[in-house]
Amino acid sequence: MFQKTRDVVALDLGAHSIKMMVLSRGKSMFDFLGSRSARNRTAAQLTGQPPRLLALGISHLPRGTIIEGKIDRPDQLVNAIRVLADHLGIGGKNHPVAIALTGYEVMIKTVTLPTMTEEGLEKRMTEELGQYVPYPVAEVNIDYEIIGMSKDKATHMDVILVAAKRTVVDEYVAIIQQAGLEPAVIDVDFFALANAFEAACGVFPEQTIGLADIGASRTSLGIIHQGVLTFTQDIPMGGQQLDDSIQARFRDVPAAPERIKLGGAAGFDQARLEAVLREVVRGWAGNLRRAIEFFHKNYVETPLDKLYLCGGSARIPGLAEFFQQELGTPVEVFNPLQAIVVDPQQFDLQYLESIGPQMAVCLGLGLRQTSRK
Ligand SMILES: Nc1ncnc2c1ncn2[C@@H]1O[C@H](COP(=O)(O)OP(=O)(O)OP(=O)(O)O)[C@@H](O)[C@H]1O
Ligand SMILES: [Mg+2]
Secondary structure (H helix, E strand, O other), X not given: OOOOEEOOEEEEEOOOEEEEEEEEOOOOOOOOOOOOOOOOOOHHHXXXXXXXXXXXXXXXXXXXXXXXXXXXXXXXXXHHHHHHHHHHOOOOOOOEEEEEEOOOOEEEEEEEEEOOOHHHHHHHHHHHHHHXXXXXXXXXXXXXXXXXEOOOOOOEEEEEEEEEEHHHHHHHHHHHHHOOOEEEEEEEHHHHHHHHHHHHHOOOOOOEEEEEEEOOOOEEEEEEEOOEEEEEEEEOOOHXXXXXXXHHHOOOOOOOHHHHHOOOOOOOOXXXXXXXXXXXXXXXXXXXXXXXXXXXXXXXXXXXXXXXXXOHHHHXXXXXXXXXXXXOOOEEEOOHHHHOXXXXXXXXXXXXXXXXXXXXXXXXXXXXXXXXX
């Protein structure tokens, strides 16, 4: 029957800032694998015109609102969402919201099962879920998708399983409702990130690609091997560590540490700042190296063809080159916004170019669609 597409409001709730984006698209532009899955690979099915940017905004959050993925000050978060939505003219039932849970909040697991139908799989998942998740079954929301035939066993298939504690999901749903919006899609940031990357840069079926979203408090590392997101890891590192180191070393400079980091303060020794930054990001390179080594040891030995960076902290000048030297792998910052069409009359292209890397998860969420029943 005739279905009217509603434009999804993508909402990325980060420790440093919340990001909101609305994309429009013509009919049939995206054809999803199925409505149930959190893991629809949007870019692979992209046909026709890329989506067009309708609205975009970032709003800074007071530090401490979200700590290590946990919402510590829900009132501040609700308020920030409400203010940003109002500013962008977003609200009500016509704007279903898509958010992403992070690696702190979900368990992602690939299980190999005998080949069976969707119905058979549903029955099996219902009956045997307790075997796969480390929480009481009654307390989790799950989602799963067949990712393909198993490479090791000809008669088997690989299924990706995502489980989130119901209390966590309920908390996010309540926050969005309190901000006057309608929660519609709950995704996982690794999947949104992979979708954004493929929409912006394409699908590389022969390659092994690393994606690192380096935010303020955490880094999501995903590795796409031959077009399939094979490995995900949350690493507790990001721009706040730089701010903390600056605060500890520049007590004499009367400016906020983030301002010093971004070059907005004067009256101190620039070389000393660079030394502080280098020390922290050398630690980041070490964390990435260990995670990639773990991937090689336990998943796939093939070296990475390239590591792509995004997230606000990927905007640190020279970071990609530094990682490239430290890791011995080609490294590049990617701008997910190159996946979409932007009207230069409506948006400042230079601004979008600069904030682009920060919008990867948000863009991946914006590529979702829901339809009016
Ligand atoms: N030009 C820049 N140079 C260096 N750091 C930057 C720059 N722009 C933003 N940042 C840093 O990036 C971080 C914010 O990035 P981002 O918006 O991706 O994080 P977040 O999504 O809010 O946090 P998280 O993902 O950790 O929850 C902050 O630490 C900020 O200081
Ligand atoms: Mg983030």
